[in-house]
Structure formats: structure tokens, C-alpha cells
Amino acid sequence: MFINAHYGEIALKGDNRKFFEEKLVQNIKKSLIRNEIFFSFVKRIRGSIFIKIKPSQKADIKEKVIGALQNVFGLSSFSFVDLADLEIKDIIAKSIEILNNKEFNSFKVQTKRTNKNFCFTSPQVNEAVGNAIVEHFQKEVNLRHPQLILYIEIGNKNAFLSTEKFKGLGGLPVGISGKAISLLSGGIDSPVAAWQMMKRGVENIFVHFYALQQGYETSWQKVKQLMAVLNNYQFTSKIYFVPFADVQKEILLKVPLDLRVIFYRRVMFLVAEEIARNEKAEVLITGESVGQVASQTLTNIAVIEQAVTLPVLRPLCGMDKIEIIEIAKKIGTFDISILPALDCCSMFVPSHPQTKADLKRVQKIEKKLNIKKLIKMALSKVKVENL
Structure with a gap:
């Protein structure tokens, strides 16, 4: 043949x-x-x-x-x-x-x-x-x-x-464009974002943040299932499982309710950036789409990204949810993404989150937190798997 x-x-x-x-x-x-x-x-x-x-x-x-x-x-x-x-x-x-x-x-x-x-x-x-x-x-x-x-x-x-x-799929061969750290939540959007960047030749190294609550193993298994599907396109992958409950407790104690999601995301980005340095990855990838949720307004995106120096790529930024779901179904991640599992961000989302966070206010509050300690805390118990 x-x-x-x-x-x-x-x-x-x-x-x-x-x-x-x-x-x-x-x-x-x-x-x-x-x-x-x-x-x-x-x-x-x-x-x-x-x-x-x-x-x-x-x-x-x-x-x-x-x-x-x-x-x-x-x-x-x-x-x-x-x-x-x-x-x-x-x-x-x-x-x-x-x-x-x-x-x-x-x-x-x-x-x-x-x-x-x-x-x-x-x-x-x-x-x-x-x-x-x-x-x-x-x-x-x-x-x-x-x-x-x-x-x-x-x-x-x-x-x-x-x-x-x-x-065929078109695009560029995976690995030809370098490495990126891809934040993989287990929802619908982040696997699609990773797949979109694979199409541009980017090798994805995954990071999953989880809450150390009863049932977190379900979150792990769900993410591993998503990676098994994505490995049809990338063939092999590495993932960092990052415990985030202790970080969230510190933020809960010292950050106003309306800004907590902003702080969760800033610390996640900082942790991902540290992993990127170790992996010699050049960018971060997220599944954010402009305006989809409160943390994804243009103002909040800018405030969150200000925490890091690495570029953050958002391949879904101009797509609506229907378009994203269509791709998720096509590539085989949708049915896994809708399975129930704990999400460390959604567990503590306030009923009225801030949609236009003020950077100066965020930086002022951040001085009360020992950010380096939070990053070290998260990274100290990381588990790494190759799939």
C-alpha cells in the first residue's frame, strides 16, 4: 500500500x-x-x-x-x-x-x-x-x-x-514552532486552545491547577482523558498537576471578594511562568475568549496578564461559545469536557465578580500577599506525569 x-x-x-x-x-x-x-x-x-x-x-x-x-x-x-x-x-x-x-x-x-x-x-x-x-x-x-x-x-x-x-488538518508540524505552557482546566475551552496552537506547530506542555478537596482525583482523571485525545495530534505530552487550595486560602483571607478570581488567575500565570522557565517554553496559552466570563473582559485580561513577562496567547479570543463547542466536538474533547469535576476557580467565584479591575488597586492589595511564597507553595507539591 x-x-x-x-x-x-x-x-x-x-x-x-x-x-x-x-x-x-x-x-x-x-x-x-x-x-x-x-x-x-x-x-x-x-x-x-x-x-x-x-x-x-x-x-x-x-x-x-x-x-x-x-x-x-x-x-x-x-x-x-x-x-x-x-x-x-x-x-x-x-x-x-x-x-x-x-x-x-x-x-x-x-x-x-x-x-x-x-x-x-x-x-x-x-x-x-x-x-x-x-x-x-x-x-x-x-x-x-x-x-x-x-x-x-x-x-x-x-x-x-x-x-x-x-x-488533512493543514497547519504546521507539531514541535516546529517551539514549546508553550498550556493551562488546561478540564473545561471545553482550554483543550480547544491547545489544539489550535498545535496546528501552528507549537508543542504544548500542560499545567492543571486543582483544589485539594474530596474528589480532586476525578479532576485528574478527566484531564488525563483530555490529554489522551490531544495526544492523537501531539503524540506525547507532559503535564504538571499543581495543588492550589493553600494558595486560595491565603487569597480568601486577604483579598476582597470581587477581586479574588483576578488574583487566582494572576498567581496561576506566575506559577505557569516559573514552569515555563524550567521547560524553556516561550509563551503561555489559555482558553480565554473575550467577554465570555467576568475575568475575560478586556480590562481584566490586561490586569491579569500584567503579572507576567511572558507573552500570553489566546487562540480563542475572537470565537463565541458555539464555535468553540463545534471544534471540541470535531477533535473529540467535548464529551469529556462536559463530565462533572471540581474546578478550583469556579468553586470560589463570587456572585458579582469585578468586571473592570483597577490595576493600581490590585497592586496595592497584592503587597499584603507574599506572592513569592504563594508561588513556592504551589510548586512545592507539584506532580509531573508524562503521557
Whole structure:
């Protein structure tokens, strides 16, 4: 079984293109291995990635391969292909052999030449193969609405022929853009935010804050389930479980009710920033969407982010809840996210939280807190797991 897989924006990377292609090859291999698919090779060829799947595997191997490749960021499309020699007669013969097993009344031939040294142009290949198909099958050509499309790609060593293209995720290979600390709450938004940044090639290292209350194990298990889904796209992940109850107790004692969520978030960001330094991560990622809850007004976002020096990326900032839910369902996190579990922030949200926190007031109150002590307190009991 042969597959020819194509990328999108990687083709625009100029002198760095090889680096991106090699990362994409690595990630394809990881996804195939994760799905227990055995392959002979995954290699770069001119303009695409060429894959050979080993024979004698389960009957559903094609469906498994489709699922594995559709989880790899960086791929724009892929096809299961038959190979022909770089002779027009062999290309025609292979085309007829493939179509012998197909039912169709109309068709078109669509040729792409990555090998510009081939002696026929793309239109000439279309015409030669198309005429042979008409003569052999007595079917009509329909360039606008064909029942069947025969795709032909002229490579350096072979021609690749297929009748079906599968869409990929696009984007960039995970890991190519560096590392980020992703705050993973267990709700709907944060897994989607992490997934969106994976699409831009970012490797996510997760941080989950939990309250040391009865039932916190449920929160852990829920987050691990979310990571198992996200690992379909990132393949392996690290997570820091950070106990937050003691920090919250200090804030409850010294911070006015309306500002407590602001302080929770500021300390969370500071803890995440410390973890980022240890992991050599360059940014923080959150699932915040402007205006969705009280802490996510523009004013409060600015006040919270002022606590840290690292950039904070919010890939969902312009989305509404319906759009976020649609993505969560598509990537497989939604059903897990709606399972009941304790959330250390929502446990202590006041009925009327501040929507326009004043930074000077926050900084004045913050002087009463030993912030370094709170950060150290949170980090002292961190548990780290690799999944």
C-alpha cells in the first residue's frame, strides 16, 4: 500500500523547507506507530511525503491509516496511489487497470508535474490518458462535474495515480514552532486552545491547577482523558498537576471578594511562568475568549496578564461559545469536557465578580500577599506525569 501525502504552507518555507519536511516525516511516523500501523518507509520526495505501508495487516488497515494521517498537522491532503513508470504507455495502462474496478459514467483526468523534465506537459498527459479511457470504457469526459477524477502526479522516479483525495488538518508540524505552557482546566475551552496552537506547530506542555478537596482525583482523571485525545495530534505530552487550595486560602483571607478570581488567575500565570522557565517554553496559552466570563473582559485580561513577562496567547479570543463547542466536538474533547469535576476557580467565584479591575488597586492589595511564597507553595507539591 503506497500513499502520497502533500503539505500546504511548508512549501513556502524557502531555505528552511527541509527542516519542516523532516519534522513532518517524524510526526507521520509517530502517528502511524501510535495507531499500530507498520510501515516500510516514510520519506521526503520532491513536493510530497511518500509512504509505504507493510502488507498483511488487518482488514480495516486503510481506515486506520486514514485516521492516523488525518491527525497529523502539516498535511493538507493525501491519497492511496498506484505507481507507474515514467512512460506515457505505462501511465495509460495503469490508468485503465485502476478504472476497471470503478463504476462511473463521466470522468476527468487531472495531472500535476512535480518533475518538469517529463516529456509531456500536464495538458498533454490529460489528453492522452483521457482519450485512452474514452476509447476503452466508452465513457464521456466532464470537466466541471465528473463522477470520477483520475489524479496523476508525475514525480522524479514514478507517476502516482489515484481516484480519491483525503483532506488533512493543514497547519504546521507539531514541535516546529517551539514549546508553550498550556493551562488546561478540564473545561471545553482550554483543550480547544491547545489544539489550535498545535496546528501552528507549537508543542504544548500542560499545567492543571486543582483544589485539594474530596474528589480532586476525578479532576485528574478527566484531564488525563483530555490529554489522551490531544495526544492523537501531539503524540506525547507532559503535564504538571499543581495543588492550589493553600494558595486560595491565603487569597480568601486577604483579598476582597470581587477581586479574588483576578488574583487566582494572576498567581496561576506566575506559577505557569516559573514552569515555563524550567521547560524553556516561550509563551503561555489559555482558553480565554473575550467577554465570555467576568475575568475575560478586556480590562481584566490586561490586569491579569500584567503579572507576567511572558507573552500570553489566546487562540480563542475572537470565537463565541458555539464555535468553540463545534471544534471540541470535531477533535473529540467535548464529551469529556462536559463530565462533572471540581474546578478550583469556579468553586470560589463570587456572585458579582469585578468586571473592570483597577490595576493600581490590585497592586496595592497584592503587597499584603507574599506572592513569592504563594508561588513556592504551589510548586512545592507539584506532580509531573508524562503521557
